[in-house]
Amino acid sequence: MMIDTIRSAAPALRGRLLANQSLADLTWFRVGGPAEVLFSPADEEDLALLLGALDPAVPVTVIGLGSNLIVRDGGIPGVTIRLGGKPFGSVAVDGETLRAGTAVPDMRLAKSAAEAGLDGLAFYRGIPGSVGGALRMNAGAHGGETTDVLVEARGVDRSGNLRTFSHAQMGFSYRHCSAPDDVIFTSALYRGRPGDRAEIEAEMDRVTAAREAAQPIRERTGGSTFKNPDGGKAWQLIDAAGCRGLTRGGAQVSEMHCNFLINRDGATAADIEGLGEEVRRRVRDNSGYELHWEIRRIGIDL
Incomplete structure (x- = not known):
């Protein structure tokens, strides 16, 4: 074995x-x-x-x-x-910077920054992932992106070498970074700016309220399914193609926000991915836009 x-x-x-x-x-x-x-x-x-x-x-x-x-x-x-546990799941504040392990949930990173009176990271309150994923895809929401606040990232490459990447070396673009694919990020250093804790927490509350009002966060979902193409919004293109509420097996396009797929009733991974591909086909046929997956799909089919 x-x-x-x-x-x-x-x-x-x-x-x-x-x-x-x-x-x-x-x-x-x-x-x-x-x-x-x-x-x-x-x-x-x-x-x-x-x-x-x-x-x-x-x-x-x-x-x-x-x-x-x-x-x-x-x-x-x-x-x-x-990754998990204290070595990868802690946040340490030093002045205007925060060092976070890559298993730290984005929401907790936002909370830690707010508690330290550091502004600029409240947008992470609306991202349902962890620091590691945020680094790899330049995660963003509500007008902020990882590239706006990252100083450097640390990781281990496929040969076991410890490596540090400056902001410039991360090569951020929309929902993407150019760091080598074989690097497993272990921590990130962020820089905020001094702010009023009450105002930062109020902004986080607004982010939370907007997310709860617009997204099916209480469903079994994977967050935003497709990236917004240049010149368009994914959800609008999906809606215009008649895909809101579309089903395949136990999977469904959310009726609340149609850039979300949900496991409605015992879906398989094949149901969910197949539904996503059907959405891509219908959008392409209806508008000419080619939607690209934002959700990672890994492993092998049965």
């Missing part, structure tokens, strides 16, 4: 290794197959130890809070890494 090979190659690993571990409960859609091996490192050094010892041919996949993710029904081959 792969797990035995890993333990033999890296006997000093301190993190948890699990074979054939179900991932459905780790995603907001509550769908998907198992990880061949799931690894939760004890800390950054433990992560580097695994990556340095692992056969380069073994595929490595990283998952965070599972909010912006479809794990396909056949599961994920190789090693799936999920």
Whole structure:
């Protein structure tokens, strides 16, 4: 078994290794197959130890809070890494900067900044992911983006080397960063600006209210499904193509916000992804716009 090979190659690993571990409960859609091996490192050094010892041919996949993710029904081959615990889940404030582990939920990052009287990060209150995902996709909402506040990011590459990326080296663009795909981010340094805590918290309350009023946040969903194309809004194009409420198997296009797919009734990952592809086809036929997935889709089909 792969797990035995890993333990033999890296006997000093301190993190948890699990074979054939179900991932459905780790995603907001509550769908998907198992990880061949799931690894939760004890800390950054433990992560580097695994990556340095692992056969380069073994595929490595990283998952965070599972909010912006479809794990396909056949599961994920190789090693799936999920960061958690205090080494990756803490926020430290130093003056106008915050150092956050990449397992920190975006909402908690916003709260920590507000408690420190640091303005500029309140937009994270409206993003249902973690810092790691925010780095990888330049996450943003309500007029703010990760690129606006990031100083640098730290991570481990596929060879087990610790690396630090300046803001410029992250190469941010809309919902994208240009850092190497094999880097697993472990922490990020943000800079806020002095502000009034009460005013910042009031802004966060406005973000929360707007999100609750417009998005199906109490459903099994994955957040915004498609990126906004140049010159258009994804939800408007989907609505115009007659897709609001469209279903496939147990999956449905939300009637509340049609750029959200939901697991309405025992959907499979194939139901959800297939529905998304049908939406893309109908939008293309109706308007000529090509929608691109914002939700990550990983693993293999059955």
